[in-house]
Amino acid sequence: MERLIIALQKSGRLREGSLELLKECGLKTDYRDGQLKIVTSDYPAELLFLRNSDIPQYVSDGVVDLGIVGSNLLEEDETPVEIIQALNFSQCRLSFAVPKASGIQTAEDLQGKRIATSYPNSVRKYLQQQGITAEIHPISGSVEIAPSLDLSDAIADIVSTGNTLFQNNLREIFPFLYSEAVLIKGPDLAPEKQVLLDQLLFRIQSVLAGNENKYILLNAPKEKLSTICKILPGMKSPTILPLAVEGWISIHSVVKKKEVWQVVQQLKSEGAEGILVCPIEKMVS
Template sequence: MSKPVSRNPDPAFIRLAIPNKGRIAGPVHELIEKSGLHLADGGGERRLIARTRDPHVEILFARPIDIPEYVATGVADLGITGKDMVLERGSEVKELLDLQTGRATLVVAVPEESAVESITDLDGARVATEFPGITRAFFAEHGVAVTVVTVGGACEATPHLGIADAIVDLTSSGTTLRTNHLRVVREILTSTTILVANPRSLEIRHEKIDEVVLALDSVLQAKGQCYLMMNVHRSALAGVREILPGLSGPTVMDVASDENLVAVHAVVNEERVYQLINQLKRAGAKDILVMPIERIIR
């Protein structure tokens, strides 16, 4: 038998579990890279543990469904997985950040031609799902007696195979439900990718955890924002100021080579840039640069 990968007992040392595959793995890896943590040894599909640029933070690759328990039991101090995975496992972890990605809604759906209009019509029905925990709790809470059939995937096929009368499954674009001629009867919950922590680790390793949370949050803060730089004649400054927002108002600096000019810098919402640059030009701004922002630390 191979040796277990032991934990470093040093409280300055933490382990973060992230998805090794599946649809949320890509966005999570990207977040880790942008946060500056950076996977030191690549982190290919078959890796179990990877080091990061921070010698005190290591990454554990795991299936999203297993991450809540790895964090609850202290195999990892922090974990990134779907909120639905945490609820399904009922794990005792603390949510620290909503990463605002991997959004999907867990719904009760039935074949288009079914007579079922509301969940009470499902009394006595068979419900297929990859989420037996959430499904049982949901129907019990609403006093509807159902038989839960647990499947490992391709749940949408089960009503057509005669295995179930209804399903509880995730939907995001709605394509899979449409393709399989299923209609939504009820929404149960909406899930996004979240950062969770082991409650004990939060006490004993809080300094390092705070650092990781700050790094990840700084990427979220920068999302959709960009940095504008421009030169403005002093006489046009008041007009330009009116147009520009910024984190704490635009920054205005002297330009050494021309005392009539000032440099104006501001953080703006990406969606506004197209309109803003035209307004700024009309107000007298020139040499306008638009730059991406990787991270914002407030």
């Protein structure tokens, strides 16, 4: 029986999000620390836990069929793989940072400076685009300590919350590359496995759509229906049901998660009552 072989990060911030997404897609992923392989019993897939930096090459070489990595990694090593789906988790940014007392404020201020980073190719590409010449010092880890050891004037590193910069007496200047988890595949996938991939993508997209939207229910005077329909973006049109109370209706629709509060306030101002906002587990289009 054909199985999709999917490479996941062995350790790091992406592993938990990857396992949670696959679980929501119906793949049984009972994981224990140190485990390097999971064969799912409810979907034809095999999960391999690999070193993050090895995943793109394994996918490109056809050793595994798919991988979940940060898009920043692909920008850095330029391995020939195809991004087939952005996964909307593990968002972060690659930023320049300097000691708090530094006078460096802008990209132009990096001219001639020493920059320590674990992402030398990404930094080099950005500086070239800006016409800036600087000394790039590749460091494999603990980049934040470089300025305090007088190894660099600035660093370029992944920033999520900014806590690590704060703890090392650094301040972020500006981001120059944004990243999130992505699903990748290599150049050649057997037709049988392509069928499985299409099924998995369908599940992933349904889960992501559910996460990005909310189900909204409300009661409103019937004469307000036209106005309320203009407020609700919906999918095609809202569901409208009569209430036992004469002249009142119940309206059901779907709203983008990021727009919920704005929509709710507008609905309230038009006389809507009993507004409920509910999560959506899956949304199939």
